[in-house]
Amino acid sequence: MEKSMLWYRASVGAMVVAGSLLAAPAMAQTTEPTAAESDMVGEIVVTGIRKSLNDSMTVKRTASGVVDAISAEDIGKFPDANLAESLQRISGVSIDRSNNEGNGVTVRGFGPGFNLVTLNGRQMPNSTSLISEGIGRSFNFRDLASESVSAVEVYKTGRADLTSGGLGATINVRSPRPLDRPGFRAVASAKAQYDSSTEKGAKVTPEVAGLLSTTFADDRFGILVNGSYSERNSRKDRAGTQGWVRNRGDRNNPALNLSAIDASKNPTKAFWTPWTVDLDTWDSNRKRINGQVVLQAEPVNGLTLTADYTMSRYKEKTDMHRMSFWFDAPDAGKADANGTLVDVTTLTDELNFWSWKFLNDTSNDSFGGNIKWDASDRLSFELDAHSSTSHSNPDTKNGQAAEVLADLRNPAGSIDYIRGTFSGKLPTAAFDDTTIPGSGYDFSNIVSDLYQVRGYEVKNRINQVQLSGHWKSDGALKAINFGGSFTDYKVDTLTLSTFRFVNVPLKGLAYGYEPRGNALSSFPGASQLFSQIPIYSATQFVDLVKANNQYALDPPAMDGVGEKTWSGYVSFDIATDFNDMPVKINAGLRYERTDVQSYSIANGIVALNYRHPQELQVIRDTTPTSQTLKGGYTEFLPNVDFRMDVTDKLVARAAYSKTIARSSLSAMFPKTSFLNSRPGGPFIVSQGNPNLLPYTSNNIDFSAEYYYKPSSYVSVGVFKKWVSNFIGATSLNKPVLDKNGNPLRDPSVNPRPGCPDLSATPNPACLSQASDPIITWQVNTVGNLKSASVQGLEATLQHTFGETGFGVILNGTLVDGNLKLDPYDFSQVLALTGLSNSYNIVGFYEKNGLQARLAYNWRDKFLLGLGAEPTNVAAYGQLDASASYDINNSMTVFAEGLNLTNANTRRYGRFKEQVLDAEQFGARYAVGVRMKF
Template sequence: MSNTKFKLNAICMAMLVSSASVYAQQTPANADESDVEVINVTGIRSALSKSASIKQESSGVVDAISAEDIGKLPDTNLAESLQRISGVSIDRANNEGNKVTVRGFGPDFNLVTLNGRQMPNSCALQSAGVSRSFNFREIASESVSGVSVFKTGKANVASGGIGATIDISTAKPFDYDGFKAFASAKGVYDTSVETGSNITPEISGMISQTFADGKFGVLLSASHSERDSGRDRVGTSSGWVRNRANPDGVDASAINSTNNPTGAYWVPWTPEIERFDTERERQNAQLVLQFAPNDRIEATLDYTLSRFEETSYTNKQAFWFDNPTGVADENGTLVNISNVNDELNFWAWERYEKKENDSIGFNLKWQATEALNLSFDIHDSTSHSNPDGQTAETLANLKNPPGSVSLIAADFSGEIPSITVDDSGLPGGAYNPDNIVSDLYQLRGYEMKNNIKQYQFNGKWDNLEDGALAAINFGVMYTDYQVDTYLSERFSFVDIPLDDLGLTFSPLGNFADQFSGASNLFPFIPKYDASRFVDIVKDQGLFLAPDVTTNGVNEETTALYVSFDFRTEFNHYPIDLNVGVRYEDTDVSAYSVQPGIIALNYRHAEELRPFFDTTATAQELDGSYTRILPNLDFSMELTEDVKTRFSYSRTLARAGISAMFPATRIDARPEGPFNASQGNPNLLPITSDNFDISLEWYDNDGSYASVGYFKKFVENFIGAGVEQRAINDVNGNPLRDPSINPRPGCPDSSDTPNPDCLSQASDPIVMFDVSTPDNLQNREVDGWEFNAQYMFADTGFGAVANYTLVDSDEAFDPYDFDQTIALTGLSDSGNLVGFYENEKLQVRVAYNWRDEFLLALGTEPTFTEAYGQWDLSVNYEINETFTVYVDGLNLTDETVRRHGRFDQQLISAEQYGPRFSFGISGKW
């Protein structure tokens, strides 16, 4: 890592001295190049005009963002630029856009490509799961020249996105005539930082040159960025659980029996506060070589690299409701909860993620005849998380002696909970180190490798004669998609000395002060290192061997397509028509390698742990499917300025990777719940029949207005089918519960299990709730997109406004406890942008808003509440070479709040703070 960082820093610094970069609007490698009009001018107005031109001239529904100048997208983050497009919303992590939702379909329903190529993704954090979705935080916006969002399917565009296919374009040396260069250096000031540097550097550059009368070209781009940040969080762990408490301790008199006839009630596991301090480094680089020996042949060889490393240190103050009592509101939420004779918990976490992404590709274009153009494209791309096997998550917990705190309580009726702790029975109180003992440690995480090999052959025949048929497009694509994961987990309750841990406590100060009720939280938050806790565990000889599971999925897809372009007239109205079909055949194989389960071990009062055999066994499952994906795009020019269009397409999104692992996972506690899960590689893809109709007006100065309606009929939504059944041990016998009638000496947390604490033939059989993903239901989604972009003559002022309404035929019903499928990410959204520019100055103010949406649906749902954010950008051109700029994000310090089934069921309330960047750029 250090060697790579040194090389990239050297490249960037060299570029800052010698200059670097270039800009161009690209089209996807496998898209129709005639769809896009290239405009080589710069500035806010020209970029918006270029995006309007792409939308106007494309077949189907295509939106785009374009760089305003060499190396400058409208926002400092690629996802935050994409959110300005109607129908596109983003998810934020650590106050930064990282994944996108399009027309109500979340990140896993959209395909992201780089120059028309599908890119791999990997993740080290088990809590994040295994996703196909590209994370935009891993690519610097300075290296991107433009992005196209294909909202309707086309035969020649790779499948995988129901919401959209999003293609990121980067520059090539033949996009420019001779020498072009760009360099930028800026500082990022993050107001949330408490530990680390308030100001961190970002440098980037690009240099391009052609030689030998334009027959050979070289382009090199690179960037390096660092960011320190902080985050305050108030919330709960593991969400809210239905009917968990003893009903004798629940006051259910206020429950509305009309809405909630069963009298169901919900209790959280914990109330907690967390402080995150995060350090991140990111490097991007791309080398592109091009060779054109004559006017008919063009060859391109490119190598793209990204390195991403992030470490987050967390301390958490919490308590656990073991035996809660409380008062339920009309929905059944226990808003006032208490627990007598319990303890406080003092947590420390470390999260570490390192990603190495590499892609090498070759493209050959050949104009075989005047009418026939052929191209061949190949790439081999890999994403590798924690390649050295580093632990992704390390956590530790301390506690007061069990039952030593007289009362713990929380009132969830406000924006965040009001906490009550009665520790008067402890000499010196609950925060006295003499009253704190060790509890547990856990280490977990993936080493994951995702490799994609893709081969594409594309052709286009242009009709040089008269006639309605303008062109025939055809091609074949083969994709080999391979994911291998190595999941390692260690978990144990321990009793260790804490003298050398370095435990201290800090007052909260202005912690989460943007939320009402912040003064009623815990008085302190603990400070210690999880890794130091684990070191003490090792010194005491209590460090357990890991439980290891290896999983993998391989998908091989062969696709064939053909499409026809027609250009004609109807009653003197110009008509464009594209008709195409794509055929895909996919074979799936999945494997898991894990030790077999010998018995359940009653190891702790809160844990039934599987006791594994020493020999790992492999399990393999296969699946396959074929799909035919037709499309039809029709557009008519009603006048020179007004166009109407209709599109139909069938698109698909493939099942999530982790849903296909055959491995069986068990999560059991004494007296329940007894949960288990197993994957299903025979899942069918989710398919959607899409209909779009729109009316659009364009002016030659870049102004336009449009209104569009879309309807999607989606089949084979994947949900969790739950079956209650026994799970067999390695000998084929059902697992049994040793905690029901515990034998003397149990539970026993020693490294070598006490045989009396293992399942025995006299113990009752455990009936597990086994969750297996399956294709369960269909859905209908429709919506409206409204767009307006207006340039106020020659004043320099302009404005952009858009709004998207999205709806589904079956919304989430909070009182339907059997609902296993719901569309995550479905929400209305809107943007308002105002700008002014002249020859020297550019100013842009932008507001983005997204309504409440369902973030995740597990046993209980998680909703993200409505969120709006103001951003500002100011650029001043000193001369033709140098420009200075200032950007501000989240100017009004907006916060994020997530809740469960009802508003009072707080999951997470997060505060980040504004972020500013200031710098200088040069172009030559």
């Protein structure tokens, strides 16, 4: 309570101070405002950056509730090459990056899964191929080229007429329509991109885009066509581990020094051991194609018909090569004060030589139609419908896997010792291979180890119909808005997951090394982990496995979720005066009913096979079995938005809304997934929960905005969210049953003669039998566990310096919550993820045809996820720049630079010493030309 009051007083204090500062210039003013100042968006004709800023400012100023926007400077010309990179310039918005490109957004501390992205008001599907990305709802902005976007609107407060699902925000991407800007318009651009990180493929790659829009028959008919193609080659250097395990090792081992652990914070003297030490290179080729066709007609006044098709094709291929070794359990080690083994040694072990091939192949298609009809001067209707599909890795059934992995190793025990240290930002590694001829790197000292084939095929389909009406009047009740919608949301997934240890000759395998040295030079004090990285093809190794008759592919599993949502809403727009100050109120209520059905289809479990000293293989029969569960929920979502024009420049707002976000898709699959079944443990499975309720949040906002001159304003706002039904992880210790209802047993305890056995056909002696001990599994699942609260403060300054051409944008966000990670609480199942402070500094210049922009974005550290062990992300800042020059009215040349300071990213576990990923990407540059007609 005391903390909440302190936060409240600080927030109110900040608003009072801001209001005083904002009012000061007005109080000092002794002359009447100029005509331009009185009507800054109606009469001033501006272009370029200032036009974009004015359009965005107009959206913010005139909106009901708290809305921010980014508008294109001109048709087909969005401010950034990536939509997510643009959105991070808005206060309260941070982004997630993949390969140093923005792909998802976090709003007010709520990550991509908590925000709904719509295209022209339509809910859009999403899909992925990669196990690491999971199966979620969050839209990936990398799929959509910015050239096809006219504006992006971020609704931070809920409204009855908005499609539900955005607990953090609803983000609406708007694409251009021909009748919005009648006449003939054509734009073409070509860009050459240079990626300084590239080691494989061309460093310079193309990006081209074109847009054609025209109207005819007295501007009653129009057509718009746009398309784009971009390609990028890149490299990522990474060092890290595959996670940290608590209390893995013998604490009674005298060579394990735990004396430094601070028992006042860590009373059980828990300690953490890394799974691995890794050094990677990731070489990627990304291709993206976007296209859109829009047909519009206004055959009679007041009736507008629109038909549109939008498509995207995204394909990214990555070859990853890794030098690594595994600490199965430490033979020696030293812990720091928090319990992290910062110095770990394993005796008589081997090095690991990995190759990995990724394929992320996604196709998105959307067909839509829209009818707008002005039935009278006061009554209008709009009917909108679309059918949209996102399909990832569509050739999975034909054997195309999203991920193919291979591992080679030294003969068991051939390396005398392996040591890793973890006291800095990067790990270090050392090993002793003096007892084998040559070195551990020599191909003659390498044998086969394992292969994996895995990945998703996902088909996500959304059919949606929305009907809305608008009645307006001249009284205090300005308008009544009403409508309803039906959304049929369906996701079907096919999951491949095969893991096999093998023993095959490596004759014929094309094999080499790449010297690495200090590969991660952007990290201060970067250390050499391994001097070389293995280079070979994972798919060629799998071909060798096939040629030696040791290849097998586990039957795929199928899972799906279907949601049908019926909704209806009504809202009222009221306009009145209070002490001669105009007041506008929007009050509404949305009703929603959602029916959920989830299913899983997998072959029945027969037994466990003791196949390898590190593998207990799950054996299934040939008969798929289906499991189906149903659920559902009903929600009432009210909102009230209050806006007062205190002066002609000062706007005050207050808002209340209730919003929801639906649970992740994979969390609702009813199947049992085997995560770890190694001899001796751990034994871990996961199970979904289709009866999960949506997250619900009650939100309040207070803000003040001062529009003190053209293209300039200051805003300060505070918000608080009370979130219920937070989904957290839970676990139970219990047996897992086979298809006959019997508990699975462990054949690796007191193994029978001939076991383990690597034979492709399981050895009956190595299968679970009634005499083997029953395994107690850690069964991980999820449930609606707790409530939480989040509060924050946002501030923005946008200022242009008269007619000098210079301007600046400054914004920042402070955000805090009541459920934080306690690194010493090992029973904690829920903590708020994504919460972090952030700020942006943007300076720009625009005059005489020259435009220039320098932008720095910073995000503080935050908790990314809380699983068996947490994942934290270190603070990150990036500097970008762009410039353009209008040679004439038709031609513009431009240049861009991204990540100019070669910023790096770092993720870590429970403590900052527990490095998970340290990644370096390099800077990217581009030059290009843009033509318009």
